[in-house]
Amino acid sequence: MPLVKVVDARQARLFHDLPARLHRGQPVYIGPLTAEVEAVFDPIKNLNFAHGEAIRWVLTDDAGQVIGRLAAFLNRDMPAVADADLPTGGLGFFECINDQAAANTLFDAGREWLAARGMQAMDGPINFGERDRFWGLLVDGFELEPNYGMFWHPPYYQQLFEGYGFQLYFKQYTCWRDVDMPLHPSFGKRAEAFAAEQPAYQFRHALKRDPERMARDFHHVYNLAWANHSGVPEMSLDKARQLVQQMRPVLDERLLWFAYHHDEPVAFFLSLPELNQILKHVGPRLDLVGKLRFLWERWRYQRRRPKKMFGVIYGVVPAHQGKNVDAVMLVHAQKAFQVAGYTDIEMNWIGDFNPRMLATTRSIGAKICKTHITYRKLFDESRPFERCPIIR
Incomplete structure (x- = not known):
């Protein structure tokens, strides 16, 4: 399965067109704006390039059909990347057919790219930017339309991540309330x-x-x-x-x-x-x-x-x-x-590492309606895994 680095406008179109083709039959699927995703990879528009770098790929089958995509990135100003004990890069914008071998090819590419830059772990799926968008894998709430800035994912993506060895780093809850x-x-x-x-x-x-x-x-x-x-x-x-x-x-x-x-x-x-x-x-x-x-x-x-x-x-x-x-x-x-x-409000995501904020949402009568997960993969599998610290 050939893996192609995205370096021109034609390949960028292949990168952007894949999700809509994969999820065409899903009535709740709403794709992001092409220009907003493309801006993530534009050094002029994304200030994170001042201290970081990014790469993206599309994966094709033998007939040349795109069957997967992925991006890898790191910003050396981010605490996770700068962590001397466990420097951690990021993966994001994952989309793939239901095939573990195809997913592994993409994840291997991201791991090798990050390891070559001194990283010892990778988080994903995350954004090369702020946490307010393009962050986390949907694992519950598949029947609901995604909010702006959040991806809709099919249930099998969870198996692809966990089948590669990603572990739960933290959960992100979207909470709903009648205004x-x-x-x-x-x-x-x-x-x-x-x-x-x-x-x-x-x-x-x-x-x-x-x-x-x-x-x-x-x-x-x-x-x-x-x-x-x-x-x-x-x-x-x-x-x-x-x-x-x-x-x-x-x-x-x-x-x-x-x-x-x-x-x-x-x-x-x-x-x-x-x-x-x-x-x-x-x-x-x-x-x-x-x-x-x-x-x-x-x-x-x-x-x-x-x-x-x-x-x-x-x-x-x-x-x-x-x-x-x-x-x-x-x-x-x-x-x-x-x-x-x-009439309705959805609070876009609250990490399970923030129990005080979750208590606040419960106090106003809000209920969890969607769950996303941010995963972490340690390159050294013998190292003890630790979840995201709780905010005290």
């Missing part, structure tokens, strides 16, 4: 008491007309609340600006909530309209026709019920944890979500 479902009465009581006792705090949504403030506030909370937790690197302000710029065409400012203490951002709960509910009517390519179709479908979506949003990220600066800041922020946010006409 109109009342919060527990204790939330309202805490919000009333908080307003009387903590006047230095304010809660408000972001303003689309002020992207610089949005980027700075997000950058500040993210680095204090998330950086250095479970392999999450610190984010630069330029990267935060880039993310805001990418979101601006589709964001609904009423879904981006911040808590402030004396005007310092100390918590956020950031959500987006669930774009796959629009993109499934548009297709993977936003050419001129695609863009016009997107604008039409977005207009229809904004006026439709039911209407789904998805939670991208939530965090509280450690110095302000345990003070009911998050509970009060959610009370304010829920009212705005209802006014905006959203």
Whole structure:
């Protein structure tokens, strides 16, 4: 089975076209935007290339038909890669026919490429970028449509990964909640008491007309609340600006909530309209026709019920944890979500290494609806395997 490195536009098209062909018969399948996947491998658009590198392959059968694909990458600024005890690279964008030998050929290529660069393990499937998209293997919830930025995978992919020797590193849960479902009465009581006792705090949504403030506030909370937790690197302000710029065409400012203490951002709960509910009517390519179709479908979506949003990220600066800041922020946010006409929310993924966040989702009545797994493969199989550390 010939393995071909992707080096030109024709091979890139083969890379992008495979998932839709493999999953053509699946009614819930929604593919990602071609341009967004391609941007991951563009050194100009992906800032991770400043300290890293990536490669991708397509696998063909003897007749020249593409039957698999894979990417391998490493960013030497990532804590996992820089770990002197166990430097760990990444694999992602895996797609393959139901054939263990074909999958092994792809995994072997990724392993050899990473080992040649000093890696001793590999995680996958992950992204050459942030964890908010293209991260994890779907293992439960196959009957549901994927959220924007997440892949749909068939059940047999789990067997292909585990058959190669990948082991569970951590699980990622997507949780669903009816937006109109009342919060527990204790939330309202805490919000009333908080307003009387903590006047230095304010809660408000972001303003689309002020992207610089949005980027700075997000950058500040993210680095204090998330950086250095479970392999999450610190984010630069330029990267935060880039993310805001990418979101601006589709964001609904009423879904981006911040808590402030004396005007310092100390918590956020950031959500987006669930774009796959629009993109499934548009297709993977936003050419001129695609863009016009997107604008039409977005207009229809904004006026439709039911209407789904998805939670991208939530965090509280450690110095302000345990003070009911998050509970009060959610009370304010829920009212705005209802006014905006959203009926369902899926919180995009929460690692099982974060029990406090899972407890928060349970406290607001959310239930797990999808499960993804991030696997790890140790190159030295005699070495004891350790799961992802729990955030305490």
